[in-house]
Amino acid sequence: MTDSKAPRLSTAGRFPRPARALAGTLATMGTLHFLAPKPFDAIVPRGSPAARAPGRTSAAWPS
Numbered sequence: 001m002t003d004s005k006a007p008r009l010s011t012a013g014r015f016p017r018p019a020r021a022l023a024g025t026l027a028t029m030g031t032l033h034f035l036a037p038k039p040f041d042a043i044v045p046r047g048s049p050a051a052r053a054p055g056r057t058s059a060a061w062p063s
Contacts, residue, residue, distance in 0.1 A: 033040050
């Protein structure tokens with residue numbers, strides 16, 4: 001006998017809405033960080049060691 005009031009478990013391949021929203025937000029911010037790094041570079045404090053390294057430090061951007 002099944003309880004009709006029991007919470008429904010996600011099926012294979014489906015994730016809860018908050019997980020999908022977080023994944024979409026992270027993917028969007030990662031893409032923006034890659035395509036338009038200046039706003040992200042501007043929020044790094046000047047005294048931070050990371051302030052000396054550009055935000056585009058990756059294999060895609062030659063130094």
